[in-house]
Amino acid sequence: MxxxxxxxxxxxxxxxxxxxxxxxxxxxxxxxxxxxxxxxxxxxxxxxxxxxxxxxxxxxxxxxxxxxxxxxxxxxxxxxxxxxxxxxxxxxxxxxxxxxxxxxxxxxxxxxxxxxxxxxxxxxxxxxxxxxxxxxxRDLTAQLLNEGSFMHPTSGVTFYIGKIDPDGTLHDVFLSDRRDQLRPITYTAARAFLVSTDDQLSLVMVQGMAMRYNSKLKSLSTTLFADFSYDITSLASARSGGKRNLRGVPTTELFSRSGRAALLxxxxxxxxxxxxxxxxxxxxxxxxxxxxxxxxxxxxxxxxxxxxxxxxxxxxxxxxxxxxxxxxxxxxxxxxxxxxxxxxxxxxxxxxxxxxxxxxxxxxxxxxxxxxxxxxxxxx
Structure with a gap:
């Protein structure tokens, strides 16, 4: 040079x-x-x-x-x-x-x-x-613990928390589940707690009300409850998963005949x-x-x-x-x-x-x- x-x-x-x-x-x-x-x-x-x-x-x-x-x-x-x-x-x-x-x-x-x-x-x-x-x-706990704003963990679900105490108690909880368009249901509760087990995440609501609307009968049913447990694990499974991103496949795998065959x-x-x-x-x-x-x-x-x-x-x-x-x-x-x-x-x-x-x-x-x-x- x-x-x-x-x-x-x-x-x-x-x-x-x-x-x-x-x-x-x-x-x-x-x-x-x-x-x-x-x-x-x-x-x-x-x-x-x-x-x-x-x-x-x-x-x-x-x-x-x-x-x-x-x-x-x-x-x-x-x-x-x-x-x-x-x-x-x-x-x-x-x-x-x-x-x-x-x-x-x-x-x-x-x-x-x-x-x-x-x-x-x-x-x-x-x-x-x-x-x-x-x-x-899958980290729904971090997503849901956000006070003062409406959150949408998945399509058709809206969640709101009015206030969160230092000990984790949720106040003024609102949960709307519209995944079933024929029978949407809305929950409100004065207090609630997030309870996590090995493979399940539940929302335990206290002193609340459940409102279910039947679109066929044009009727609204209301139920008062002292405590109610709502399984929200399905929200994580609905959003996780999916096929493998082809852009992230290693180049060596794309070069090899066996790798291409496995992808096909x-x-x-x-x-x-x-x-x-x-x-x-x-x-x-x-x-x-x-x-x-x-x-x-x-x-x-x-x-x-x-x-x-x-x-x-x-x-x-x-x-x-x-x-x-x-x-x-x-x-x-x-x-x-x-x-x-x-x-x-x-x-x-x-x-x-x-x-x-x-x-x-x-x-x-x-x-x-x-x-x-x-x-x-x-x-x-």
């Missing part, structure tokens, strides 16, 4: 880190607001929120990494052009293709980061996040979903090599201007949008036709082709200008 390549590569890595930090921060703030409200209102602690945030970071980083690499390549090329460093290198005989070498090194470095992220860290974090979400869902045997996934997930992880590795070269090649098109390279930057961004659209289209095709898995790598191939064509045509205005200048000096 030459001194110039190392100089450009250091700039690219610094800019990449900056853009990655900014983009992850913006995306994290937009997503964490709803997550914070959902967890805290459900009675969870701030540590649970931080744990969930940390487990979601690999997915956020993978999402914005291509954009950060693209932004670093475009910004670094624009700064090198503005400082006339690219002009000097081209004037000494270096071709735009030769100057693209640090961009290729940068793409390889980001591809290695993406390989670790998309094949190991992200599936592991999604798998752990699913386990923690199931644990939080569950009946939760088809061949298209498994094939798309496997090759999408690998396609993300290739795309982060392509986007810096696309940004650099587009910025090298045309002549140099003191007004900057904004037209070239817009061209590079348009190509990036085109590649992203092709990736979305390829994903939908592979889901229905898994034998066309190679389409997921087609956007990266198209991006590399665009880069080669643009680099072949770039730098010519400067070379023509230098040639005409030398010719004029000879004649003089």
């Amino acid at each position: 030459s001194r110039f390549d190392g100089y450009v590569l250091r700039q690219l890595l610094v800019l990449f880190g900056f853009f990655l930090l900014v983009l992850v921060g913006v995306l994290w703030i937009s997503r964490s607001v709803s997550l914070f409200d959902r967890l805290i209102s459900g009675g969870q602690s701030a540590m649970v929120f931080l744990e969930f945030t940390a487990l979601s970071l690999p997915t956020l980083i993978r999402t914005v990494m291509p954009m950060a690499a693209f932004g670093a390549a475009v910004y670094a090329t624009n700064r090198l052009s503005r400082d006339s460093e690219l002009t000097v290198m081209l004037a000494t005989g270096s071709s735009p293709l030769r100057l693209a070498r640090p961009m290729l090194y940068f793409g390889v470095v980001t591809a290695l980061m993406m390989a670790v992220l998309t094949t190991y860290l992200r599936p592991a974090s999604i798998q752990q996040l699913g386990l923690r979400e199931a644990e939080v869902t 045997a569950t009946g939760n996934y088809d061949t298209g979903e498994i094939t798309e997930e496997l090759h999408e992880r690998l396609a993300w590795i290739v795309i982060v090599i392509t986007v810096p070269l696309v940004g650099y090649a587009a910025m090298m098109m045309g002549g140099f201007s003191r007004f900057g390279l904004w037209p070239q930057a817009l061209t590079a961004f348009a190509i990036l949008l085109l590649l992203e659209g092709l990736r979305g289209l390829a994903t939908s095709v592979v889901l229905n036709h898994p034998q066309l898995w190679w389409l997921l790598y087609l956007p990266a191939g198209i991006g590399l082709t665009f880069s080669a064509l643009m680099l072949r045509g770039s730098g010519r205005p400067l070379r023509l200008y230098l040639h005409s200048t030398r010719h004029t000096r000879r004649n003089a």
